Amino acid sequence: MTRSVYVTGIDRGDGRQVIELGVMELLTRHVDRVGVFRPLLHADGGPDRLFDLLRARYRLSQPAETVYGITYTEAAALQAEKGTDELVSQLVERFHRVAREYEFVLVLGTDFAGTNLPAEINLNARLANEFGASVIPVVGGQNQDADSVRAEVHNAYAAYYALGCDITAMVVNRIAPADREAVAGPLSAKLPVPCYTLPEDGSLSAPTVQQIVHTLGAEVLLGDAAGLARDARDFVFGGAMLPTFLNALTDGCMVITPGDRADLIIGALAAHSASAPPIAGVLLTLDERPGPDIMALASRLAPGTPVVSVPGQSFPTAGELFRLEGKLNAASPRKAETALGLFERHVDTAALTRSISLARSSRVTPMMFEHDLIERSRAQRRRVVLPEGTEERVLRAADVLLRRDVCDLTLLGEEDVIRKRAAELGVQLGDAHLIDPQTSPLRERFAEIYAQARAHKGVGYELAYDVVADVSYFGTLMVQEGLADGMVSGAVHSTAATIRPAFEIIKTAPGAQIVSSVFFMCLADRVLVYGDCAVNPDPDAEQLADIAIQSAATAAQFGVEPRIAMLSYSTGTSGSGADVDKVRKATEIIRERRPDLAVEGPIQYDAAVDSSVAATKLPDSEVAGQATVLVFPDLNTGNNTYKAVQRSAGAVAVGPVLQGLRKPVNDLSRGALVQDIVNTVSITAIQAQTIPATNQEATA
Known part of the structure; x- marks a missing residue:
C-alpha cells in the first residue's frame, strides 16, 4: 500500500515550503519513486513554484497534470452546492490516481491564502485521514513572541488531534532566533510528539x-x-x-x-x-x-x-x-540549499524518518547515493581544504556545501581575489577560512617540514619555500599537519599536480602497497565500484590484488557490500595468456590475504553483472552475476569502460576517489561539474571520519 505524509498549517505566512522541501529530501533518500499531490490550487494560472522546484531538483517524471486536484474556486462552488463529502470524494479519487503510481506521496496542504473555504483546518484534517496520511502541522512564528507561538502550537496540535489525525511531528517555522530556545524546550517537554523549531533566516525571505x-x-x-x-x-x-x-x-x-x-x-x-x-x-x-x-x-x-x-x-x-519576499523556486537553487541546511540543522532527520516509517529501498538510485553522501558527511563534521579557491565551479560548490552545513572549508588563494570573485557570482562564503599561501605565516613552517621530508632528494629550505607556495603543496601540507582533514583539487590542475604532493608528503597508508582509485558508478538501480580507472597504467598481479582489496574496503565504507570481480577477456579457465594469468594470480593473492572477501576471477564483465550469463558461465559462483566491485586489469581498459558506461548508460560517475593514502586527498576531473565537486568533497569528508578530526586552527 502506498504511504503518504501530509504537510499542512493553520494560517498563511508560515514558510511551509521549507518543511515541504525538507520532507521531500528525506523521502528521496529512502524511496525510489515519490509522487506529489496538491489537493487544491489557485485558478490564476501562475506556476506552482514549489512543484517546479521539486521536479527540477529531484528529477521527478510525474506529469504536472496529475499533481493537482481542483482549483479553490471549483472547490468552494462544489462545497457550497453539494457539500464537503462530495468535495472530499473527488479529491480522494484524484489522490489515489497518484498513489497507484508511486511508493510514497508527499501531500501539500492548502495555503490559507484567499481560499474562500470555511473551516480550512477541518478540510486538511479530513483529507489527510481519507488519504491515510500521517500529518506534519506547521505553525508560523514570524513577528510573534515566544508565549504566543507556544500557545498556537498547542492549539494546532489539539485541533488536528481532535479531528483524528495521525500527527507525526509539529514544526514551528520562522521564529525569531533569540526566542527559539524559549519555544523549543517547553514544547518538547509538553507535546506527546516531537516538535522541531526553525529560526527565521533572512536570506530565505530576501x-x-x-x-x-x-x-x-x-x-x-x-x-x-x-x-x-x-x-x-x-x-x-x-x-x-x-x-x-x-x-x-x-x-x-x-x-x-x-x-x-x-x-x-x-x-x-x-x-x-x-x-x-x-x-x-x-x-x-x-x-x-x-x-x-x-x-x-x-x-x-x-x-x-x-x-x-x-x-x-x-x-x-x-x-x-x-x-517583496523571496520565494523558493527552480530559478533560485541557492535558496533551496539554504532551506535544506536550515531544515537539517534543526530537525532530527533520523527520528523524523523513523516517524514517517521510511524503510530504505533495496534499489539505490544516483540521487539516493548523493543524498547519503551529504547525510553521512554532515554526521561527523570535518574540514576540507580546496586549493583552487578562485575557480568558479569550486566557489559555487563551496556555497552549496556551506549552505547545507556539510563540512568546514578552507579555500586557498589571494583573499581579495576570492572575495571579489565570490561577490561577482553572488556566492556566500560564510564561515569558510581563506588562506593565501604566498603570505601565510604557515609558509615558513611548511617549508621547513617539506625540506626535511625531501632532504634525501637534495631539497633545501630556499627551494622548499618556493614549492610550498604552490596551492596543491600548501593544501597537502595542511592535511599532513592536521590543519585540514582532507583535500580536493583538480578542477583546473592536472591529476599529477594534485596527487604528486600527496605521494611525497602524505604517503601510503599502512598495509597499502600503492595508491589507486575507484569510481562509484551510479546506475539506475544500483551502485557499482570500478577500480582502478585513473592512476595505475599497468599494475602487476600483486598491485592488482592490492587495488582489489582497497576497492573492497572503499565500497564497504560507502555502504556497498563488496563482491569482487577480477575482470579479464576470459572467464574461469576458458582462456590463457599473460594478461589472463596476471588476473588469475591476483585473484589467488586476494584469497590468500583476505579469505573473508568474496572474489571471482578471471571473469568477463557480462558474467560479472548479468545473472543469466553467470548461470551459464559460472553457475556455482557467489560473485558472478552480482558483482559490486569490478577491478580492471589495466588503466586503458578501466578508463575507457567507465566513460563508455557513463555516456552510453547514463550512469552518474562519482570520482575518481583515491585510496591507499594515509589521509584523504582526492582528484577532480577538469570537466567536473559543481555537483561532482560537492560529491567529491562529501566523500573526502567521509573518508576522513576514520581518522581523528583536526584539532589545530590554521593561521592565515
Missing part, C-alpha cells in the same frame, strides 16, 4: 535581483544571470554625499538611487569591486540613465553586477520593494 526586476518591470542596463540571481538582503537609498553613502552600504544590499547620481553609482560599484562591501546591484529611479561613459566605467568596475532602471520615484519604489 528577494533576488531578478525578482525585483520582474516585480517592478525594471529594465536591465547591465548584469549577467549570476548577478540577477543574487539575494537583495537589504536596501540602501542613496541621497547623501558619497562618503556618508559609502559608510551606509551593507553586505548584499540593493542600492536605490536616482539615475543622475553618477557619483553614487560608481561609488557603489567600486565598493563592490573591492568587496567593501559586495552589493546585490543598483536600482536607478526617475527614469534617468547615466551617460555612455559612466555605463562603460560601471561595466568595467563590476562585471556582471546588475544595474537596472525604473521610471518611478524612489518613495513608491521603496513601498513595492519592502512588500
Whole structure:
C-alpha cells in the first residue's frame, strides 16, 4: 500500500515550503519513486513554484497534470452546492490516481491564502485521514513572541488531534532566533510528539535581483544571470554625499538611487569591486540613465553586477520593494540549499524518518547515493581544504556545501581575489577560512617540514619555500599537519599536480602497497565500484590484488557490500595468456590475504553483472552475476569502460576517489561539474571520519 505524509498549517505566512522541501529530501533518500499531490490550487494560472522546484531538483517524471486536484474556486462552488463529502470524494479519487503510481506521496496542504473555504483546518484534517496520511502541522512564528507561538502550537496540535489525525511531528517555522530556545524546550517537554523549531533566516525571505526586476518591470542596463540571481538582503537609498553613502552600504544590499547620481553609482560599484562591501546591484529611479561613459566605467568596475532602471520615484519604489519576499523556486537553487541546511540543522532527520516509517529501498538510485553522501558527511563534521579557491565551479560548490552545513572549508588563494570573485557570482562564503599561501605565516613552517621530508632528494629550505607556495603543496601540507582533514583539487590542475604532493608528503597508508582509485558508478538501480580507472597504467598481479582489496574496503565504507570481480577477456579457465594469468594470480593473492572477501576471477564483465550469463558461465559462483566491485586489469581498459558506461548508460560517475593514502586527498576531473565537486568533497569528508578530526586552527 502506498504511504503518504501530509504537510499542512493553520494560517498563511508560515514558510511551509521549507518543511515541504525538507520532507521531500528525506523521502528521496529512502524511496525510489515519490509522487506529489496538491489537493487544491489557485485558478490564476501562475506556476506552482514549489512543484517546479521539486521536479527540477529531484528529477521527478510525474506529469504536472496529475499533481493537482481542483482549483479553490471549483472547490468552494462544489462545497457550497453539494457539500464537503462530495468535495472530499473527488479529491480522494484524484489522490489515489497518484498513489497507484508511486511508493510514497508527499501531500501539500492548502495555503490559507484567499481560499474562500470555511473551516480550512477541518478540510486538511479530513483529507489527510481519507488519504491515510500521517500529518506534519506547521505553525508560523514570524513577528510573534515566544508565549504566543507556544500557545498556537498547542492549539494546532489539539485541533488536528481532535479531528483524528495521525500527527507525526509539529514544526514551528520562522521564529525569531533569540526566542527559539524559549519555544523549543517547553514544547518538547509538553507535546506527546516531537516538535522541531526553525529560526527565521533572512536570506530565505530576501528577494533576488531578478525578482525585483520582474516585480517592478525594471529594465536591465547591465548584469549577467549570476548577478540577477543574487539575494537583495537589504536596501540602501542613496541621497547623501558619497562618503556618508559609502559608510551606509551593507553586505548584499540593493542600492536605490536616482539615475543622475553618477557619483553614487560608481561609488557603489567600486565598493563592490573591492568587496567593501559586495552589493546585490543598483536600482536607478526617475527614469534617468547615466551617460555612455559612466555605463562603460560601471561595466568595467563590476562585471556582471546588475544595474537596472525604473521610471518611478524612489518613495513608491521603496513601498513595492519592502512588500517583496523571496520565494523558493527552480530559478533560485541557492535558496533551496539554504532551506535544506536550515531544515537539517534543526530537525532530527533520523527520528523524523523513523516517524514517517521510511524503510530504505533495496534499489539505490544516483540521487539516493548523493543524498547519503551529504547525510553521512554532515554526521561527523570535518574540514576540507580546496586549493583552487578562485575557480568558479569550486566557489559555487563551496556555497552549496556551506549552505547545507556539510563540512568546514578552507579555500586557498589571494583573499581579495576570492572575495571579489565570490561577490561577482553572488556566492556566500560564510564561515569558510581563506588562506593565501604566498603570505601565510604557515609558509615558513611548511617549508621547513617539506625540506626535511625531501632532504634525501637534495631539497633545501630556499627551494622548499618556493614549492610550498604552490596551492596543491600548501593544501597537502595542511592535511599532513592536521590543519585540514582532507583535500580536493583538480578542477583546473592536472591529476599529477594534485596527487604528486600527496605521494611525497602524505604517503601510503599502512598495509597499502600503492595508491589507486575507484569510481562509484551510479546506475539506475544500483551502485557499482570500478577500480582502478585513473592512476595505475599497468599494475602487476600483486598491485592488482592490492587495488582489489582497497576497492573492497572503499565500497564497504560507502555502504556497498563488496563482491569482487577480477575482470579479464576470459572467464574461469576458458582462456590463457599473460594478461589472463596476471588476473588469475591476483585473484589467488586476494584469497590468500583476505579469505573473508568474496572474489571471482578471471571473469568477463557480462558474467560479472548479468545473472543469466553467470548461470551459464559460472553457475556455482557467489560473485558472478552480482558483482559490486569490478577491478580492471589495466588503466586503458578501466578508463575507457567507465566513460563508455557513463555516456552510453547514463550512469552518474562519482570520482575518481583515491585510496591507499594515509589521509584523504582526492582528484577532480577538469570537466567536473559543481555537483561532482560537492560529491567529491562529501566523500573526502567521509573518508576522513576514520581518522581523528583536526584539532589545530590554521593561521592565515
